[in-house]
Amino acid sequence: MISSVRRGLEAERDALPGLIMATGHQPVRFEDFGAQPLPSREACLRAVHESDVYLLLLGPYYGHIFPETGQSATHDEFVAAQAKGIPRIVLKKTGVPFEPEQETFARLVGEYGTGVFYGTFTDATDIQAKVVRALRQVQEQPTALTFIPLPGPVTTEWRRAWPSMPGGTGLTPCLEVHVLPVPATPLSARVMNESSAQLLAALRASGAVPMDAGLESVREPSGAVTIRLPETRRRFDEVDGGTLRGVRLAPSGTFSLWYTLPRGRTALAVLDPDDLTARITEALRLVGRLQLLDSSHVAVAAGIDPASLITVGRISQLDTQTSATFAGGGRLEQVHIEPDEAATTAALDRGAAEVARPIAQRLIDAVT
Numbered sequence: 142m143i144s145s146v147r148r149g150l151e152a153e154r155d156a157l158p159g160l161i162m163a164t165g166h167q168p169v170r171f172e173d174f175g176a177q178p179l180p181s182r183e184a185c186l187r188a189v190h191e192s193d194v195y196l197l198l199l200g201p202y203y204g205h206i207f208p209e210t211g212q213s214a215t216h217d218e219f220v221a222a223q224a225k226g227i228p229r230i231v232l233k234k235t236g237v238p239f240e241p242e243q244e245t246f247a248r249l250v251g252e253y254g255t256g257v258f259y260g261t262f263t264d265a266t267d268i269q270a271k272v273v274r275a276l277r278q279v280q281e282q283p284t285a286l287t288f289i290p291l292p293g294p295v296t297t298e299w300r301r302a303w304p305s306m307p308g309g310t311g312l313t314p315c316l317e318v319h320v321l322p323v324p325a326t327p328l329s330a331r332v333m334n335e336s337s338a339q340l341l342a343a344l345r346a347s348g349a350v351p352m353d354a355g356l357e358s359v360r361e362p363s364g365a366v367t368i369r370l371p372e373t374r375r376r377f378d379e380v381d382g383g384t385l386r387g388v389r390l391a392p393s394g395t396f397s398l399w400y401t402l403p404r405g406r407t408a409l410a411v412l413d414p415d416d417l418t419a420r421i422t423e424a425l426r427l428v429g430r431l432q433l434l435d436s437s438h439v440a441v442a443a444g445i446d447p448a449s450l451i452t453v454g455r456i457s458q459l460d461t462q463t464s465a466t467f468a469g470g471g472r473l474e475q476v477h478i479e480p481d482e483a484a485t486t487a488a489l490d491r492g493a494a495e496v497a498r499p500i501a502q503r504l505i506d507a508v509t
Contacts, residue, residue, distance in 0.1 A: 186218065193228075203243040291483055314447055316443065320397075320428045322439060326435055347427060412454070442479055446476070476508055
């Protein structure tokens with residue numbers, strides 16, 4: 142996927158498709174989409190999700206800002222590529238003045254170093270050689286995901302024990318994912334104070350929550366910061382696909398997220414193996430995009446709480462589901478999967494799905 146504002150980069154965009162095809166790849170540009178039944182922005186985001194490599198060209202202009210996200214189409218596409226975890230190549234044009242919004246976007250892109258080839262170019266001729274070199278690097282690059290034994294005991298701060306959850310976890314079954322820095326990296330009071338304000342902005346900029354969503358921030362006596370998303374009410378007969386409900390940064394350096402699980406017309410939530418893997422993958426990549434952990438390795442814990450109103454099945458069957466059988470006989474209050482190894486920080490990017498898959502299976506095994 143070639144992603145950029147066309148204005149100011151016309152020659153560079155037109156010079157790349159033939160070259161990319163010559164290297165054995167299929168270029169994707171919005172100029173080549175033709176008539177489609179989808180809005181142009183949605184078509185571009187779908188193209189990102191269907192691509193194996195994302196190429197971002199940073200020119201002088203930021204582009205039209207969409208009210209839905211408060212960002213340009215190119216910015217939205219970059220966030221989508223991060224969320225998918227595909228290799229990202231970033232090249233910035235030199236010798237031209239940048240709009241303030243584009244300069245801010247370029248700085249933001251530069252902060253996300255994991256998996257990004259960041260370089261510069263001067264014109265259409267210069268960019269061709271650099272794109273070929275970057276594609277070759279992508280093909281040769283290993284995932285860099287490796288595992289090591291935990292160097293010592295780790296402590297998971299489960300959601301039910303948080304002071305910011307005085308009413309417990311409630312009745313809605315949720316998936317909670319906790320990413321712990323290894324080795325442990327406690328955060329000072331100063332850092333926690335700064336993070337309280339920065340986390341709200343970072344969540345919106347990451348694409349994880351709508352720009353206009355009302356977010357509630359709560360500080361715990363320990364200094365931990367919990368941010369809750371507004372609850373979306375649904376009719377009893379509607380299918381709920383499950384959503385991100387909140388995040389928490391603790392002074393221990395642990396970052397936690399929790400999601401509601403998919404529910405159909407019954408009161409039961411559904412554990413779908415594929416959806417559970419995708420949801421944990423999404424959580425890990427979001428942590429990576431937020432750039433909150435400063436450690437060489439991470440450990441991942443996950444849980445279902447409460448686990449007394451869940452069943453194992455497929456989301457595709459939710460719209461026809463009128464009854465279901467409790468997993469575990471309806472007796473399990475909570476299921477916790479503690480980490481038993483640590484992984485390199487590629488677990489928060491290209492290796493997220495590989496880390497998520499066995500965790501999802503362990504959760505399902507625990508409730509069946």
